[in-house]
Amino acid sequence: MIQRPKKITEIHSGYVQEQELQQKVLAKRKRGLYRRLTVFLTVFSFLAFFVVSTIASQLSTIDEQKQEEKELQQELxxxxxxxxQLKDEVNKLNDVEYIGEILRRDFFMSKPGETIFKLPESKSD
Structure with missing residues (x-):
């Protein structure tokens, strides 16, 4: 069996031309839609990155401030x-007996009629 080439002719009617024009318009709309979606996703990605980086920096700042607060609480x-201790020392320094004890111990002062003996310090090996 021998096949004969078939001739295909196109119909140049208004309907066919209108269908081709509609397909071109739909293809153009799809390309526009894809471009708009790409731009939207790009802008959304940048905004999401900005928000995430801002939150991360704020969290690190909060952690630093908490650490500083702990250190300041310890210092407080x-x-x-x-x-x-200083209040106790002030109260003791207002006591005459305590002052007398310090004078006798550090400055070798004595009460009237009292004799002070300085003993050599013992060395412990």
Missing amino acids: KTVRKEKE
Whole structure:
């Protein structure tokens, strides 16, 4: 069996031309849609990156501030303890007996009729 080439002729009617024009318009709309979606996704990606980076930097700043707060709380405890010790020292320095004890111990002063003996310090090996 021998096949004969078939001739295909195109119909140049208004309907066919209108269908081709509609297909071209639809293809153009699809390209426009894809471009708009690409631009939208790009802008959205940049905004999402900006928001995430801002949140991350704020979290790190909060962590640093919490660490600084802990350090300052510890320093506050130390200062309060030192303040209490200084108050005790002031109260003791207002006591005449305590002052007399310091004078006898550090400056070798004595009460009237009292004799002070300095003993050599013992060396422990």
